[in-house]
Amino acid sequence: MTLLDVRDVTFGYGRQRQVLHGVSFAVKKGVSVGLVGESGSGKTTILRLLLGLTKPTGGTINFGGSVLDPSSRGFMRDYRRSVQAVFQDPYSSLDPRQKVRDIISEPLQSLRIPGAHGEAVAAALDAVGLPADAINRYPHEFSGGQRQRIAIARAIVARPQLVLADEAVSALDLSTRIRIVDLFKRLSENMTLVFVSHDLGVVASLCEEIIILERGHIVESGNTREILDAPQHPYTQKLLQSVPRMPR
Numbered sequence: 001m002t003l004l005d006v007r008d009v010t011f012g013y014g015r016q017r018q019v020l021h022g023v024s025f026a027v028k029k030g031v032s033v034g035l036v037g038e039s040g041s042g043k044t045t046i047l048r049l050l051l052g053l054t055k056p057t058g059g060t061i062n063f064g065g066s067v068l069d070p071s072s073r074g075f076m077r078d079y080r081r082s083v084q085a086v087f088q089d090p091y092s093s094l095d096p097r098q099k100v101r102d103i104i105s106e107p108l109q110s111l112r113i114p115g116a117h118g119e120a121v122a123a124a125l126d127a128v129g130l131p132a133d134a135i136n137r138y139p140h141e142f143s144g145g146q147r148q149r150i151a152i153a154r155a156i157v158a159r160p161q162l163v164l165a166d167e168a169v170s171a172l173d174l175s176t177r178i179r180i181v182d183l184f185k186r187l188s189e190n191m192t193l194v195f196v197s198h199d200l201g202v203v204a205s206l207c208e209e210i211i212i213l214e215r216g217h218i219v220e221s222g223n224t225r226e227i228l229d230a231p232q233h234p235y236t237q238k239l240l241q242s243v244p245r246m247p248r
């Protein structure tokens, strides 16, 4: 079943600055997708469009069969319940004045999900491997990896169908990165993940499908293993050559 369908999407920052050129791809329910490309290729711009933060200049984005329309309040209310995001920097993405309990329950509150939120927050904390007593602490009391776990707990607390992650492990040191990739892998058994990264190794170990983006064009997409084993496009070959050794 297609969850997200991106068709011929173009986007420009102002009239002169066309950064996406007819981008088309589909995300199937339960199939994690990695979006890969060098800096400036348009990965974050695609995520901003998928989050409804901005509108395509051309083309359409469909979610669950309805057109993503950032100007429709009704659509966006349902959409925010279904789609959540995790960003790169676990330091700036968490409000330092809020306790972990309030940070994680924020989506439940802003989505006006009824009922006591304590149980959902405890379940989210457990799912990301943080102790229950973390709720009474502040972000500064945690390491970078633990903060990213808090950000992930916030993203999954309302049980979204789709999680969009933007370079969500790039700021972490290697051993922490491996542990957070493992966490994403476990969570992706119950939700669909679109994982933006410049790191082919991370995408290879996490995502069943891959989309290679070069300067706002998709140059290759499909099964990750097949593409990385036999890249067809010179840009994919170049990206692969810059990775010393792919994890298997």
Ligand SMILES: Nc1ncnc2c1ncn2[C@@H]1O[C@H](COP(=O)(O)OP(=O)(O)OP(=O)(O)O)[C@@H](O)[C@H]1O
Residues within 6 Å of the ligand: 013, 017, 019, 037, 038, 039, 040, 041, 042, 043, 044, 045, 046, 198
């Ligand atoms: N607010 C903006 N105004 C004008 N141009 C922008 C803006 N944001 C991004 N761009 C340009 O759009 C292009 C795509 O940027 P984008 O951030 O989507 O790429 P990216 O692949 O996510 O890069 P990175 O890996 O460095 O984050 C770049 O050429 C960038 O300079």
